Amino acid sequence: MFEGQQEEVDTLIRTDREFKLLYQRHKELDKKVTDAELGVLPIDDATLGQMKKEKLIAKQKLLRMYEASPH
Secondary structure, three states, rough: OOOOOOHHHHHHHOOOOHHHHHHHHHHHHHHHHHHHHHHOOOOOHHHHHHHHHHHHHHHHHHHHHHOOOOO
């Protein structure tokens, strides 16, 4: 996500608290989903599905926030 746009994303993280919190949550979910898929994090299918859904919603919102920001 945000390949080649890290400078603009870093600015948003520093200046927009909501973006920062959502970005951190997305990264946290991404790690948990990856760990679950690798078998490192034991988790049931329903919970994994819910985490994937929440991650996707966070990603979509982050993209909307990024597109709405002046850059």
